[in-house]
Amino acid sequence: MRFRLVIISDYAEEIIEILNDFLRKIFPNTSVSHIIYKDPPKEYYDHFRRQYRADLMLTWIAGFREDLDEITVGILDYDGYVPGLNFVFGVADPYLKTASVYTVRLYRGYDRKIDEIFIERLKKEVLHEIGHVLGLEHCDNRRCVMSFSNSIYEVDLKTYKFCRRCFEKLTKRGILINREMVLT
Ligand SMILES: [Zn+2]
Ligand SMILES: [Zn+2]
Numbered sequence: 107m108r109f110r111l112v113i114i115s116d117y118a119e120e121i122i123e124i125l126n127d128f129l130r131k132i133f134p135n136t137s138v139s140h141i142i143y144k145d146p147p148k149e150y151y152d153h154f155r156r157q158y159r160a161d162l163m164l165t166w167i168a169g170f171r172e173d174l175d176e177i178t179v180g181i182l183d184y185d186g187y188v189p190g191l192n193f194v195f196g197v198a199d200p201y202l203k204t205a206s207v208y209t210v211r212l213y214r215g216y217d218r219k220i221d222e223i224f225i226e227r228l229k230k231e232v233l234h235e236i237g238h239v240l241g242l243e244h245c246d247n248r249r250c251v252m253s254f255s256n257s258i259y260e261v262d263l264k265t266y267k268f269c270r271r272c273f274e275k276l277t278k279r280g281i282l283i284n285r286e287m288v289l290t
């Protein structure tokens with residue numbers, strides 16, 4: 107498997123390596139490339155809400171992939187929403203093979219510090235959205251990374267591991283997962 111990270115922020119340097127290591131630990135034999143892009147398209151930004159239209163942004167993020175085998179993962183230092191929801195932590199589209207995570211709500215407080223808690227939350231949301239790209243739906247197991255989070259409290263409650271059931275679904279689709287990253 108190959109991932110292409112599209113980093114849309116200033117925190118770039120710090121988190122690229124962390125996500126790179128994380129993805130390669132979960133998905134053996136995976137390679138990760140990245141691009142840093144600091145000027146996301148204004149037409150998908152709602153100035154009144156101060157949020158990006160996360161669903162429309164997916165197509166734009168998908169445009170950064172180098173070929174159709176890659177899974178594109180946008181990491182945006184912004185807030186995002188889709189119509190009908192106040193905000194989203196992320197969205198994904200399996201047909202576009204593209205995931206995205208909006209990190210503004212993952213900070214502890216408002217000081218935008220990249221600390222351990224932020225990194226934990228980021229890993230969970232990145233893997234969650236990639237799980238959707240790989241065909242997984244939401245999971246009832248509150249500790250499973252595929253459990254739905256509507257608040258930061260719920261993000262903190264889950265882990266960045268797949269439960270057995272989600273793991274088996276992925277395995278059946280021929281996706282290789284490091285067993286250490288499966289809940290026991
Ligand atoms: Zn989800
Ligand atoms: Zn699960």
